[in-house]
Amino acid sequence: MGKLDNEVVRRCCSAAFDAHKSRSRFTLKKSVRTHAIFAFPCSWSVGDWFRREGFGESKVDPTLFPSLKVLGTGVVACANEAFSSRFRHVLEATSLELE
Incomplete structure (x- = not known):
């Protein structure tokens, strides 16, 4: 399993904050080369x-x-x-x- 770089961690954190503030049921960020990031509101x-x-x-x-x-x-x-x-x-x- 590859090492997660700072950019992936930063985007995951950003997605989590976006989901927390959103009324949507989930947030999907497709902007990371090899990762799909899903974030759900708490x-x-x-x-x-x-x-x-x-x-x-x-x-x-x-x-x-x-x-x-x-x-x-x-x-x-x-x-x-x-x-x-x-x-x-x-x-x-x-x-x-x-x-």
Whole structure:
């Protein structure tokens, strides 16, 4: 896995702030060469953060995120359930999955 350069980190941070201020359901930044950056507005719903154990942690669906693995082991990673749910909704509601 490659090292993230400062430009990618800067754009991720910018996308997160833009999403926080936006009324849109998600923000997509396509301006980074090798990365697609998705940012979602924060959620204040207790159910989004405290569903089960691990602070809303859920296994990632490898059909949606085939490259999201635990570094060094190759095991399917975990992600916050609110993020996973919102990303699934984006895939269902847009043509992104076909792109």
